Amino acid sequence: MSDRYATCLAALRAQPLHWLVTGAAGFIGSHLVETLLRYDQFVCGLDNFSTGRRENLEALARSLSPEHIARFRFIEGDILDPACCLEAAKGAQLILHEAALGSVSRSVKDPVLSNRVNVEGFLQLLLAARACGVRRVVYASSSSVYGDTSHFPMVEHILGSLQSPYATTKRFNELYAQVFCRLYGMDLVGLRYFNVFGPRQNPEGEYAAVIPRWIHSRLGGQQCTIFGDGTTSRDFCYVDNVVQANLLAATTPANITGEVFNIALGGETSLIDLYSMIDSASSTNPADPRFTNFRPGDIHRSRADISKASKTLGYHPAVLVADGIRRTVEYFKTSGSKR
Numbered sequence: 001m002s003d004r005y006a007t008c009l010a011a012l013r014a015q016p017l018h019w020l021v022t023g024a025a026g027f028i029g030s031h032l033v034e035t036l037l038r039y040d041q042f043v044c045g046l047d048n049f050s051t052g053r054r055e056n057l058e059a060l061a062r063s064l065s066p067e068h069i070a071r072f073r074f075i076e077g078d079i080l081d082p083a084c085c086l087e088a089a090k091g092a093q094l095i096l097h098e099a100a101l102g103s104v105s106r107s108v109k110d111p112v113l114s115n116r117v118n119v120e121g122f123l124q125l126l127l128a129a130r131a132c133g134v135r136r137v138v139y140a141s142s143s144s145v146y147g148d149t150s151h152f153p154m155v156e157h158i159l160g161s162l163q164s165p166y167a168t169t170k171r172f173n174e175l176y177a178q179v180f181c182r183l184y185g186m187d188l189v190g191l192r193y194f195n196v197f198g199p200r201q202n203p204e205g206e207y208a209a210v211i212p213r214w215i216h217s218r219l220g221g222q223q224c225t226i227f228g229d230g231t232t233s234r235d236f237c238y239v240d241n242v243v244q245a246n247l248l249a250a251t252t253p254a255n256i257t258g259e260v261f262n263i264a265l266g267g268e269t270s271l272i273d274l275y276s277m278i279d280s281a282s283s284t285n286p287a288d289p290r291f292t293n294f295r296p297g298d299i300h301r302s303r304a305d306i307s308k309a310s311k312t313l314g315y316h317p318a319v320l321v322a323d324g325i326r327r328t329v330e331y332f333k334t335s336g337s338k339r
């Protein structure tokens, strides 16, 4: 653990704060809630279970002490509902905003719904944060905002053309955040996550991310499909690194108002290499994947320059891809019906 992160966690434990985590029943949100509670924070979680799962909250109850769970309040509700956002933000000093509809393909199919949740919901949340005098909101942006950039590694100030409605919603979040900082003097910070993975990520359904989908398939002895020729690459980032980034961004005394930061490993793994890692960790009977066409809206290469987050926030990803894959496979092997 980096010195800055260790100091951050010690300070939180010494002086617990009140947090709102939106999307608390989702993959990343549930990890944020878990770590915050483990470090004695007071947490309100908001989620409408549209893609999040009650099992994720039940898993928290199993892994934490009753004293920690007593510091957790959960509101089942929608970020599109202003009253609900106000109720959730009341008393919060810091907000970690994760609630959104993920998946590029979902947004290609239904751009109106993605826009409603990801843009209108974001605005409702910001208005509630402003009304409640929240100190800082750290919100989830995405590497998809880089679109078709040919600049590698991807650096915060050089963007290409957006390739999907999902990417557009995330870029709108960043633009609205800048405007709200200027207009209302709010303190809003965006984290551009690059392909996050880890335990509790949903492996099922049409919009599942590649890592949980492949692990689930290989554990079940099924063949996996690679979209494209396998050379497509991503900067895969284990979820603990994303938790670290959120806590550092929320608590740093540095003036980072209106800023965005890449949150990734700063590496690049091709889909074919990723497949080999997953196949060998999940199965005793190695099997070749099948290849099919690229999906519309997908970008071909992705790799982050994380030097801004490292220098400004003290962010140092502690879990690398291979280790993260091993931990995630272990989770899926042992979680069985508890998922």
Ligand SMILES: NC(=O)c1ccc[n+]([C@@H]2O[C@H](COP(=O)([O-])OP(=O)(O)OC[C@H]3O[C@@H](n4cnc5c(N)ncnc54)[C@H](O)[C@@H]3O)[C@@H](O)[C@H]2O)c1
Binding pocket: 022, 023, 024, 025, 026, 027, 028, 029, 046, 047, 048, 049, 050, 051, 052, 053, 077, 078, 079, 080, 097, 098, 099, 100, 101, 102, 117, 121, 140, 141, 142, 143, 192, 193, 194, 195, 196, 197, 202, 209
């Ligand atoms: N997982 C990744 O690789 C990745 C990459 C880039 C950005 N992100 C962003 O990170 C955030 C968290 O992603 P995740 O992977 O944990 O996804 P997730 O789907 O597991 O979590 C999102 C949560 O938001 C909730 N939600 C959706 N609409 C809501 C609404 N209207 N009101 C209240 N709650 C609502 C869902 O029920 C879900 O629990 C999202 O903003 C996503 O766009 C994720």
